[in-house]
Amino acid sequence: MSNENREESLKTGTEKTAQPQGRTPEQAEHAPSQLQTPEEAAEALKDCHFDTKLIHFGAEIDPTTGASSVPIYQASTFHHFDIYDPPQYDYSRSGSPTRQALEDYISLLEGGAGGYAFASGMAAISAALMIFSAGDHLIVTEDVYGGTYRLLTTILSRMNIETTFVDMTDLEQVKAALRPNTKGVFMETPSNPTLKITDLGAVTAWAKEHDLLTLVDNTFMTPYYQRPIEQGVDIILHSATKFLGGHSDVLAGLAVARTPELAVQLKKLQNGLGTVLGPQDSWLLIRGMKTLGARMERSEASARKLAKWLSERDDIASVYYPGLSDHPGREIHEKQSAGYGAVVSFDVGSEERAKRLLNKVKLPLVAVSLGAVESILSYPPMMSHAAMPREVRLERGIGDGLLRFSVGLENIDDLIADLEQALID
């Protein structure tokens, strides 16, 4: 399908991608969901549980050969067999079959009208924010991911896109930030790294009254636990580098549009900016996503245990985890999410103590990132939030002693024993 046709069909909702081939009509009649078009597969799977969709998403079997995974189409361009009838894919920046399988997969999981895969989470976020124009104003959660903060304050600001950062746990602050030129609201919940909770439904309902576009960074929860499109959010963003990929071996970003119109806009931006995900990484991401449910369940059970253990210690200044009974916004979180996730942040009281602990732990990776099979311990002041001036960081509750623990699949008792020895001063 040519790009123009694809855009037209996105508008009308009749897009047909990854056409099944290599089987007779009789075989097609008995075909399982994976041998149907994405739309047919979505319809066939609509009553299935999310776990089933993670495995049977419509492209898990190659329709040509029956291979048990989507092929890696390592090609930059595609032959025109008939110049009057251009091929479905013509050039890999505009569309690639492997990337398409991933894009249909994330769209199905988030319940959107179209998904788009990018070279990183920041590439996805940058592309989505390019929907806005010079002179527009955005309202953004104040403890947004550090890279998004940098993009807004050092790059988009130069293009005359203004941002007001607010504490999004307080709807009144969001409302107060409205200006005549406000065009969008960017949310992240739970936020990084202090896991503050934004009421997605309340902010989105207010934003719609003012014709504002709503965007959510859903990296921490993933669609396994939280599907903001169900709350009416317009664009969902992911650093798929994290839980979706899940193995610390792929850098990727995903964007999902709620409506076909927004899908057309995102598609144009993806093609125009050219920051697409390659076929190898698209395949790797699909492979990682198949085990998302199993990984999230296991890591979350361990994260709950870790948060409880930390909160019972008197040498820990504070613990941030939505599953703790006293976590601010817990009730709102429970309304909009099916789980608490696998990230626990805690403050050990000082920079010296945090650094000592980082040098003493033996099991977790001490690294920038999260959401992998191995536990990852980060130090936000020097890592994810290094771009944020110290006074701004402190104002936003990210203290010098704050550590962020992304719980992996190790035995939790081993992780706790390791932390215990590292906490001895």
Ligand SMILES: Cc1ncc(COP(=O)(O)O)c(C=O)c1O
């Ligand atoms: C919440 C969140 N959003 C976006 C990003 C950026 O993603 P990437 O590193 O894949 O560009 C990150 C990275 O840590 C993140 O944690």
